[in-house]
Amino acid sequence: MVREALQINNPEVQRALESVCDPEVPVLSIFDLGVVRKVDVLEKHVQIDLTPTYSGCPAMDTIAMDIMTALAEIGYTAKIKHVLSPAWTTDWISEEGRKKLEAYGIAAPRNQQVDKRILIGGASELECTNCGSTNTQLVSEFGSTACKALFRCLDCLEPFDYFKCLK
């Protein structure tokens, strides 16, 4: 969805940007994550609008640096602008990104309704990323990074991360 809206008429720049990933969830490229809002290529200079996932996410600085480096390697300079509006939502994670997350062992964000039920301690509808069982339980609303919560599977007993739904 986000990706289609982004027109980058420069395959070289496109490839370089696709190589940049979220340092904390390295299976997701910055396009999968939906944080790239606008790319303008003017000869050898690229202007990029980037939106943060969480206000305090330290990965944003690293991502900006990685973009500069990736573009410098192919001879481009870059200017990155952080934009807050419209605010990022987990809906902007691409379909492909969701699949990659699940394969990596992080449950992709579900819609708000399911999420609410999980957090007030009701039955969980989240499938374990290891065995697929829905017999799972929230361990902690907050996890190893700002974007994750921690679950465990009551069948295979494996813990797993859940990418929190942010809307």
Next chain:
Amino acid sequence: MKEQLYSYLLMLGDNSMILAHRLSELCGHGPSLETDIALTNISLDLFGQVRNFFQYAAELKGGDCTEDNIAYLRTEREYYNCILVEQANTDFAHVIARQFFFDQFQYLQLKQLEKSSDETIAAIAAKSIKETRYHLRFSSEWMRRLGAGTEESHIKTQAAVDRLYPFVDELFTASAIEKALSDAGIAMDPGTVKAEYEQETKTVLEEASLILPDAAPRFAQGKQGMHTEQLGYILSEFQYMQRAYPNMEW
């Protein structure tokens, strides 16, 4: 107007920053691993929101003003946070009650600020409210859990409510700046959400078998830069690196 907007941004940022600092003091000291991670994650979100407010303030100020100058290089009287957020961590019940009273207010405030005529404030509010909604869910759930938990957790949480609630009144007393800027459609006049705040708070407390104290509101003028001795201790730690190594960057 620009000067007032600048001060208003400091007030918004200071509330979140001082609370974020209090939460960061608990890093490694939370009562359980999960709550430790939760409190420090909330702290991180709040610091992120503060940066947005202060970056905007620095831009307004111009010159060589930066978000770091604003955060670290003011004297005690130049911080405009409310007295509630500077209260010490003491026990977990106090940490949660302080968080709950603030989250509930901040949620209503950000909801109003999303409609601010100032585009940057509206954008920061729209970004922050998503995080604050999650914090509020966490703190109100813990209020219920502690209040309706064991006899001991109930006693401690009721004591925290009795001690902290009198500081809540300050949140709803508009400063001259809030009044002026709310007339201009930029800020929120906090008085307008007081009834909703009381209703929401009462609902959670009732479910938690807790009661609101009858005690008179505490006289508090944090918004005017008048603080309790707590802030001095916070700032001496908070500003240490910048005072010892001026202009250092992380």
